[in-house]
Amino acid sequence: LSAKEQGELRRIGERIQTSEKKLAELSARASDPKIASDADALHAACTALAKCQSDLDGLYVRWEELEARSR
Numbered sequence: 001l002s003a004k005e006q007g008e009l010r011r012i013g014e015r016i017q018t019s020e021k022k023l024a025e026l027s028a029r030a031s032d033p034k035i036a037s038d039a040d041a042l043h044a045a046c047t048a049l050a051k052c053q054s055d056l057d058g059l060y061v062r063w064e065e066l067e068a069r070s071r
Contacts, residue, residue: 001066001069001070005066005069006070008062008066009063009066009067009070012059012062012063012066013063015059016056016059016060016063019052019055019056019059020056022052023049023052023053023056026045026048026049026052027049029045029048029049030042030045030046030049032045
C-alpha cells in the first residue's frame with residue numbers, strides 16, 4: 001500500500017464507527033412516530049438513511065480492499 005492508503009486504512013475504522021452511529025440516529029429518527037404522520041419529513045429521513053447506509057457500505061468495501069492489498 002502507498003503511504004496515503006496506509007493512512008486511510010488506519011483511519012477507516014473510525015470513519016466506519018462514525019457512520020454506524022449516524023446510521024443508528026437516522027434510523028431512530030425515521031422510526032419516530034411523530035415523523036410517520038408527516039410525509040415530507042418521513043421522506044427526508046428515509047432518504048438520509050439510505051444515503052448513510054450506502055456510504056457505510058462503501059466504507060466497508062474500501063476497508064476490505066485495503067485489508068486484502070495490505071497482506
